[in-house]
Amino acid sequence: MQPVRIGIIGSGNVGAGTLEILSSNAAELQSKLGFPLQITAVSSQNILNKKVSHIPAGARITADWREVVFADDVDLVCELIGGTTTALEIIRAALSAGKPVVTANKELMALQGSDLQALATAHGATIHMEASVAGGIPIHSVLREGISADSIVGFFGILNGTSNYILTEIEAKGSAFEAVLADAQKLGYAEADPTADVEGYDARSKLALLAQIAFGQKVSPTDILCEGIRRITPFDFEYAHTLGHTIRLVCAARKTPAGLALSVRPTLIPKSTILASVLGAYNAIWVRGAAGQDTFYYGRGAGPLPTGVAVVSDIMRAARDLKTQSVQRCSPFSFLQLRQEALASSDEFTSGYYLRFRVRDTTGIIAALCKILAENGISIDAVLQLPSDDKSNLPFVITVEHAREANLRNALSAMSSLDFLVEEPLALPLEKGV
Ligand SMILES: NC(=O)c1ccc[n+]([C@@H]2O[C@H](COP(=O)([O-])OP(=O)(O)OC[C@H]3O[C@@H](n4cnc5c(N)ncnc54)[C@H](OP(=O)(O)O)[C@@H]3O)[C@@H](O)[C@H]2O)c1
Incomplete structure (x- = not known):
């Protein structure tokens, strides 16, 4: 032959x-x-x-x-x-x-x-x-052929092995981001220039591509809300654990009435969720179909x-x-034609949020922050403060109920003038159901 x-x-x-x-x-x-x-x-x-x-x-x-x-x-x-x-x-x-x-x-x-x-x-x-x-995960085949009879309503992925390795090492060892990154570079898990991985750009390209296959809509990577993992600290894992959660760089895709909502963000996810068990350089994608419901794909994302x-x-x-001599039986994008539609504006995203502050200890801090949140229609869920000796750089966390992203951004912008803040607050989505 x-x-x-x-x-x-x-x-x-x-x-x-x-x-x-x-x-x-x-x-x-x-x-x-x-x-x-x-x-x-x-x-x-x-x-x-x-x-x-x-x-x-x-x-x-x-x-x-x-x-x-x-x-x-x-x-x-x-x-x-x-x-x-x-x-x-x-x-x-x-x-x-x-x-x-x-x-x-x-x-x-x-x-x-x-x-x-x-x-x-x-x-x-x-x-x-x-x-x-x-x-190594045949996710294209799955979306293109394996479950192509279904209408996908959303998927959540851990699509960058380097950032997942770094996050799970910070979590396991309590080491700072820079130290874990340096080790990852020595071990060959991170590139000499780690920007594409740690800023989420690599995951964003993958999300753009999978979203086109899953939803049949053209997606430009730069239209996707994208945040990296540089600001995640061992403190954030301590607080996340206190809340029964962990932190992963989650690529999220959801069909919403306002359009397709896409984001790459470090996100608090419940420790009990299957995505939380994805450790080290592994990748996973959890796909939700309207009819077939949940399926989960796990394996090595690189190598x-x-x-x-x-x-x-x-x-x-x-x-x-x-x-x-057959022409392509099935488009690599699953759909024969991709639709041109706008993505949902990130202003309209809604989520609970984890807000981590670092402050110089003084009186009236909680009152000032709560006032700004209330002025933006955001309800507080809980205030957490783990013991810390450094009163000039004191971390604590406020979690808030479901709020519009635009309201949260307005609140964060109003907080920027508060002189007790040592740094800009860190705001991460806090998912209950992922
Ligand atoms: N690494 C992974 O695990 C992985 C996983 C999934 C997808 N990918 C994708 O696979 C592709 C390759 O990744 P990789 O990790 O194999 O990259 P790599 O190790 O950097 O290898 C790139 C190869 O391309 C060659 N090359 C680069 N620029 C070239 C040019 N202008 N003309 C001719 N040859 C050129 C290099 O040549 P020389 O060696 O001769 O210098 C090298 O052999 C990328 O698109 C990457 O995103 C990688």
Whole structure:
């Protein structure tokens, strides 16, 4: 049986995992497919100066991606370099040449995925992106096919392993954010520049992409309310535990009467909820359908081999389509067309909130804060103060009942002029039911 010939561009973490799985599972893949997968070309910018394992003898090794995309001996192109510039050029060139593309690129697919899907359709090609969100968890397949009969009403995800690792280490060890981040960098769990992970931008791209698949609506990542984890302290976990909660960076998507409500925020979630048990670098997505109700998906969100499994499974799907000469049976976005609709304004989000203050101890603090909250129509649920010796930097917490986000922001802005505050209050959503 003739092989399907694969060209791989990118030989970093995911490229290496993909090459390893194609090599070590070759016989099993062939017995599933009925034909072999053959790697005929591998490219990355510095490939001529480094050793890359699992490249089969006879495969072309080149620093020029064009020698992969335009080659006659490449039927299917894997883009595994990331970013939104060269990767876009590669994918456009491959699709325009009618070649199927497999990519792990959440950033690019969140921004341009539906246009690339249209380009694929126009050229009789296909595009596949399972590895782009939550690495080893096949959440795209689930939304696109597994539960596509349902109407999704919401989902909640822990989609960034680095920030989940940092939060759960702060929680377990009581260490400060900066110390845990430094350890995570030493252990390879966090990048030298951790901005995309700790500010929530990586999770935001993944949320944008999953929301498009779940709800059939175009979502631009920059329209999503996004807050990072830098300000979370061991104190916050102590208070969260006192409230029977923990803190996770939650990607939330909800259908609301005001439109789709999307956010990435450190959030207090009940310790009893299944999401609270997601520890370390693991990812999870809890999906709620109108008919099928709750389903939960858990696994490794990154890493060469878990992500490599997702890439190679996509290669198998694309290769089967090539062999049967079928056009894409199912759009990678699940919906044939994505709707253009505005997201719900974050002003209209409602939630209970956890407000953490640091103050110079003086009289009248609670009265001043309560007055501002009351003026903004916000009702107090509880006031908590754990013992602390430092009267010049005293932490305490007020939790409030469900309130509009806009009212909360007005209250926080009014509080900024209070001279007993050592720093801006930290406001986190406090979920009872997630
Ligand atoms: N890491 C994960 O676990 C994971 C999980 C899910 C999705 N992803 C996604 O998978 C993609 C790859 O991530 P990664 O972690 O494998 O990245 P990585 O380890 O940094 O590897 C990137 C690879 O791309 C090559 N490259 C970069 N710019 C290039 C250019 N302009 N032209 C040619 N080659 C270029 C690099 O070449 P050289 O090595 O030759 O310098 C390297 O081989 C990204 O889209 C990422 O978001 C990653």
